[in-house]
Amino acid sequence: MKLIKHATTYKCQLPPATALEQHLAEHAFTDVRPDEIRALGFVPVMDDRYVLPYPGGYAFKLRFDEKILPWSIVNEEARKRLDVLIAETGGNPTKQLKNKFVEEVYSEFVKTALVKSARITAYYQIDEQMLLVATTGKRFADALTNRLVKAVGSIKATTIYINGITQSLTEKLHRELEGGDGFAGFDVGGVCKLAGENGTSASVKLDSVKEAKEGIVERIRGGQQVVELELHNDDVSFRLDKRFVSKGIFFKHDPGEDGFEASDDIEAFQHEASCQMLWLTHAFRDLLTLFEYQLPELAGDGGAP
Secondary structure, three states: OOOOOOEEEEEEEOOOOOHHHHHOOOOEEEOOOOOEEEEEEEEEEEOOOOOOEOOOOEEEOOOOOOEOOOHHHHHHHHHHHHHHHHHHHHHOOOOHHHHHHHHHHHHHHOOOOOOEEEEOOOOOEEOOOOOEEOOOOOHHHHHHHHHHHHOOOEEEEEOOOOHHHHHHHHHHHHHHHOOOOOOOOOOOEEEEEEEEEOOOOOEEEOOOOHHHHHHHHHHHOOOOOOEEEEEEOEEEOEEOOOOOOOOEEEEOHHHHHHHHOOHHHHHHHHHHHHHHHHHHHHHHHHHHOOOOOOOOOOOOOOOOO
């Protein structure tokens, strides 16, 4: 199974797995009500546990349900009803009356709107005090971390964000393309996206960006900066973007290569989660060193399952 395809990372201190289990169970998911637009809460990872330990850490999962109700549809129906009223009574409707129609249509339509559901899994590496939310979407990552804070009450945490990362990526790639070593510990892959202040952009997708050296260097000299770049080491490859979010994660090893044989799906999940998080946290640690980013020190040991 491929558990982690994308990653938004945080440095944080979470409670032990047993304590977190109780917190999350108290904030379990409940179905969205007829008059609500969305509902979110924690759900069991695989069996009935809200926190599933694995060697080195634990995983938990948020369910996010939201009704599909575009405001364009609400506004269009409100306009039609308003037009009928104008035809019957004449005159110019007030802003308050327009808003009243919108509210009435919204209240009516939200009760029967279709529901779209998403499940976001998070992995916490205890020794590294690193929380990885397996999504590139800021909205989903924020929803999970905000709900986590609400469940636990207080969390010492910070988003891993590197100021000026686009400039640093650009300088390092330029150095790499000119024959230097821009990414110590990493090799450059075949995906590169550049963007300029005037809205210009370019994308490269080859076996190696070095095949497009001249074009990329020309664009860099013209003021464009790297906003996404594929990197890889011996264990994992990924595309790093300007928000320090990793996309398209691909692991080069099969967790079963070590001879481990799982007795069931849960044990297979635990083994794979442990391996993938070990490879990723090592890669992220090297990335932070590469970009000279100092992780903040958090008090405590981050808990243990």
